[in-house]
Amino acid sequence: MVVCGIDMGARTAKAVLLADGEIAAHSILRTGPDSAAVAVAVLDRALETTAIRREDIELTVATGYGRVVVPFAERNVTEIACHARGNHYLFPSVRTILDMGGQDCKAIRCDDTGKVTTFLMNDKCAAGTGRSMEVMAALLQVPLEDVGRLSLEANGQPAKISSTCVVFAKSEVLALARQGVPTTEILAGLCDGVAERVKGLLRTVGVVEDFVISGGISKNIGVVRRIEEKLGVTSHIGFEPQIVGALGAALFARDFLERGRQPGRGRGGG
Amino acid sequence: MLTAGIDVGHESVAVVVVHDDGTLGHATFVIAGEVGAAAALAFEQTLARLGIARDRVHRVFATGIGRENVRLADGHRTPMLSHVRGAHSLFPAARTVIDIGAEGSRVMRCDANGYLTNFALNDKCAAGSGVFLETVADMLDVPLADMGRLSLKASRTVVLTATCAVFAESEIVAEIHRGSSREDILWGVNESIVSRIAATSRRVGIEPDLVLTGGVARNVGVVQALREQLEVDIAVPEHPQIAGALGAALLARDAGRC
Numbered sequence: 001m002v003v004c005g006i007d008m009g010a011r012t013a014k015a016v017l018l019a020d021g022e023i024a025a026h027s028i029l030r031t032g033p034d035s036a037a038v039a040v041a042v043l044d045r046a047l048e049t050t051a052i053r054r055e056d057i058e059l060t061v062a063t064g065y066g067r068v069v070v071p072f073a074e075r076n077v078t079e080i081a082c083h084a085r086g087n088h089y090l091f092p093s094v095r096t097i098l099d100m101g102g103q104d105c106k107a108i109r110c111d112d113t114g115k116v117t118t119f120l121m122n123d124k125c126a127a128g129t130g131r132s133m134e135v136m137a138a139l140l141q142v143p144l145e146d147v148g149r150l151s152l153e154a155n156g157q158p159a160k161i162s163s164t165c166v167v168f169a170k171s172e173v174l175a176l177a178r179q180g181v182p183t184t185e186i187l188a189g190l191c192d193g194v195a196e197r198v199k200g201l202l203r204t205v206g207v208v209e210d211f212v213i214s215g216g217i218s219k220n221i222g223v224v225r226r227i228e229e230k231l232g233v234t235s236h237i238g239f240e241p242q243i244v245g246a247l248g249a250a251l252f253a254r255d256f257l258e259r260g261r262q263p264g265r266g267r268g269g270g
Numbered sequence: 271m272l273t274a275g276i277d278v279g280h281e282s283v284a285v286v287v288v289h290d291d292g293t294l295g296h297a298t299f300v301i302a303g304e305v306g307a308a309a310a311l312a313f314e315q316t317l318a319r320l321g322i323a324r325d326r327v328h329r330v331f332a333t334g335i336g337r338e339n340v341r342l343a344d345g346h347r348t349p350m351l352s353h354v355r356g357a358h359s360l361f362p363a364a365r366t367v368i369d370i371g372a373e374g375s376r377v378m379r380c381d382a383n384g385y386l387t388n389f390a391l392n393d394k395c396a397a398g399s400g401v402f403l404e405t406v407a408d409m410l411d412v413p414l415a416d417m418g419r420l421s422l423k424a425s426r427t428v429v430l431t432a433t434c435a436v437f438a439e440s441e442i443v444a445e446i447h448r449g450s451s452r453e454d455i456l457w458g459v460n461e462s463i464v465s466r467i468a469a470t471s472r473r474v475g476i477e478p479d480l481v482l483t484g485g486v487a488r489n490v491g492v493v494q495a496l497r498e499q500l501e502v503d504i505a506v507p508e509h510p511q512i513a514g515a516l517g518a519a520l521l522a523r524d525a526g527r528c
Contacts, residue, residue: 010440033447103437125395126436135436166436167396167405168373 001257002056005249006039006073007082008066011102011130012216013038014246015046017057018254025050026243031066039070061253063245065103075256080108080119082248087212088114089251090238095208098198098227098235099244100217102130107201109208120205126166128197130216133223135166136190139173140183151187151222159189164197187222195226202231212236214244271526272322273329275518276309276343277352278336280373281400282485283309284515285316287327288523295320296512306339313342331522333514335373347521349514350378350389355524356517357481358384360507365477368467368496369514370486372400377471390473396435398466400486405435406459409442410452417456421491424457438462460495468499481505483513 002024007014009031017025027045031038039062047054062073063082070076083099088110097108104123110116126132137144151158159181163169169190176186194217211233217223218241228235238244272294277284278301286296297319299312309332317324332340333352340346347355349369357367358380367378374393380386396402407414428450432438438459445455463486480502486492487510497504507513 033444103440124433126434131436164394165396166434167399167401 001058001254002052003250003253003257004043004057004060005082005246005251005253006043006060006062006064006070007079007243007245007249008035008039008062008064008070009102009245010065010104011134012242013042013066014243015042016243016246016250017046017050017052018247018250019052021254023247024052026240026246028242035066035069036071039066040072043072059253059257061249061256063249075253077249077252079245080106080116080121082245082252083214084108084110084116084248085114085251086244086246086248087214087238089247090244091210091212091236093210094212094236096202096205096211098202098211098213100128100130100198100213100215100223102134102216105129105198105201107198107205109205118205120201122197122201127164127169128194128201132166132169132194133190133217133220135170136173136187139170140177140186142183142187145219147187148191148220148222148224150184151191152225154182154184154188156182156185158192159186161189161193164193169193191220191222192226194223195230198227199230207231207233209233210236212238214238214241216242271523272327273331273519273522273526274313274327275352275515275520275522276313276330276332276340277349277512277515277518278305278309278332278334278340279371279514280335282372282511283312284512285312286512286515286519287316287320287322288516288519290523293516294322296509296515298511305336306341309336309340310342329522329526331518331525333518345522345525347518350376350386352514352517352521353483354378354380354386354517355384355520356513356515357483357507359516359520360513361479361481361505363479364481364505366471366480368471368480368482369484370398370400370467370482370492371484372404374399375467375470375484377467377474379474379477388474390470392466392470395466397433397438398463398470399435400484402435402438402463403459403486403489403492405439406442406456409439410455412452412456415488418489418491418493420453421456421460422494424451424453426454426457428454428458430458430462432462433466456491457495460489460491461499463492464495464499467496471500476500476502478502479505481507483507483510485511487511
C-alpha cells in the first residue's frame with residue numbers, strides 16, 4: 001500500500017511517500033507564488049527518486065498552512081496533529097514536541113499513541129520563527145545553514161539584542177555590526193533570542209521527556225543547544241526534521257485507508 | 271521668555287522654540303551619527319535659522335526615546351506628557367491623542383486642562399509603526415510622501431491578514447505577484463497598521479476630540495483608515511511631527527511659571 005503526505009508550509013513544501021509503512025521517498029521544495037504548482041512539483045520530485053508511480057498512490061493527505069490548495073489531496077489534517085503523528089512514528093517515546101517552521105512555532109504535548117493532548121502555537125509574530133533567522137542571515141551575509149555552527153564559535157558573550165520584534169532587531173543588529181561586534185557573537189545573541197522565545201512557549205505547555213525538535217530550525221545547532229541549556233533537557237532530532245509533518249500526513253492517509261473510510265475532503269485525524 | 275523643546279525620536283530630531291505668545295519656529299532633522307551630537311546640532315541650526323542667540327533661550331526640555339542623550343537640556347519630559355501638552359495646546363478640545371512614530375505608537379487620554387490621565391503603548395512590535403510604512407514604500411517604489419494620497423484611490427479589495435510586519439511583507443509580495451495595484455496594496459497596508467493602533471486605542475478608550483500626532487499623521491490614507499475604524503473624527507495638526515517637541519517647549523515654559 002502506497003500513501004502520500006504533503007506538507008505545504010509557509011516557506012517550503014514537503015512530500016513523503018509511505019510504502020507498506022516505510023518511508024520510500026521524500027522531497028523538500030521552496031514555495032512560490034503558485035502553491036498548487038509547488039504541490040505537484042514536490043510530489044514529482046519525490047517520485048523521481050523511487051520506482052513508485054503516481055497511480056500507485058492510494059490516498060494523499062495534505063497538511064500545513066497551504067493544505068487546502070493541494071489539488072490532488074483527498075483529505076487534509078491539521079499540522080499540529082501531523083507533527084505529533086510523524087514525530088511519534090520516529091520516536092515512540094516522545095511526549096513533547098517543538099516544531100519550528102518557517103513562519104510559526106508550535107509546542108505540542110502528545111500521549112503514548114501520538115495523539116495531541118495540548119498545544120500552543122505562535123504564528124502571529126516572526127520572532128522565534130525560521131523567518132527571523134532567514135532575515136538575519138541575509139542581513140549578516142551568512143549562509144543560513146552556517147548560522148548555528150558559527151553562533152557556537154563566539155569567543156565573547158552573546159551580543160545583547162533587546163528588541164523582540166524582528167524589524168526592530170534588524171536595526172540593532174546593523175548597529176552592532178557597524179560597531180565591530182564579531183558576527184559570531186551577534187549570531188549567538190540571535191540564537192539565544194530565538195531559544196528564549198521558544199522557552200516561553202514550552203514552559204506554558206510543560207516539557208515532559210522524551211523531547212523532540214522538528215522543523216527547519218532544528219537544523220540550527222546553535223538554537224537547539226541553547227534550548228536544551230535553558231530547559232535542562234536533551235532533545236531528539238530525526239534524520240530529516242523538515243519532513244515530519246508530511247510524514248504524519250502520510251501516516252494519517254494510511255490510517256484512513258486501513259479504517260476503510262470513504263475518502264472525502266475535510267478535517268480529519270487529530 | 272523663550273523656551274525650547276527637543277524631541278529625539280528613532281529616526282529624526284524635532285526642535286521647537288516658543289515664546290510667551292506662541293511658536294517662534296521649528297525644524298526637523300534626520301538623525302546622523304551619535305544621537306546627543308545630532309540633537310545639539312539640530313538645536314544650533316534651528317536657532318541659527320531663526321536668528322536667535324543661544325543665551326536668549328531660557329530653558330530647554332528634551333523628550334522622545336533619546337531624551338537622556340540631550341546633554342544641553344535643562345530637563346526631560348516623557349513623550350506622553352509632551353505629546354499631550356503639544357496636541358492640547360493646538361486643539362484645546364482634545365481628550366485623546368494618538369502618536370504614531372517610526373518605531374511604535376502611543377495612545378494618551380487627557381482632561382480639559384491637558385493633563386495626562388491614561389495611556390497605552392506599543393513599542394515592542396513594528397506592525398502599526400512608521401518603519402513598516404517605510405518598508406512598504408521601498409517595496410512598492412512609492413515615495414513615502416505620496417503613499418497616503420495614492421492609497422485613497424484604492425478599490426479596497428486587498429486585505430492583509432498578517433499581524434506581523436515581517437509576515438505582511440510576504441503577503442505584499444504575493445499581492446504584487448497576483449497583480450494587485452499599488453493603490454490597493456497601500457490601502458490594505460493602511461488598514462493593517464490602523465487595526466493595530468485601534469486595538470491599542472480600545473485599551474484606554476477613546477473620547478473625542480481625537481488628535482493624531484507623529485510623522486505617520488502626515489499620511490492621509492492612514493488618517494482616513496483610522497477615522498473609519500474608530501468611527502470618530504480626527505484632527506491633525508499642520509505639523510504633526512513636531513507635536514512632541516512643541517509640548518516639551520511648552521512644558522519648559524510652564525516650569526518657569528510655578
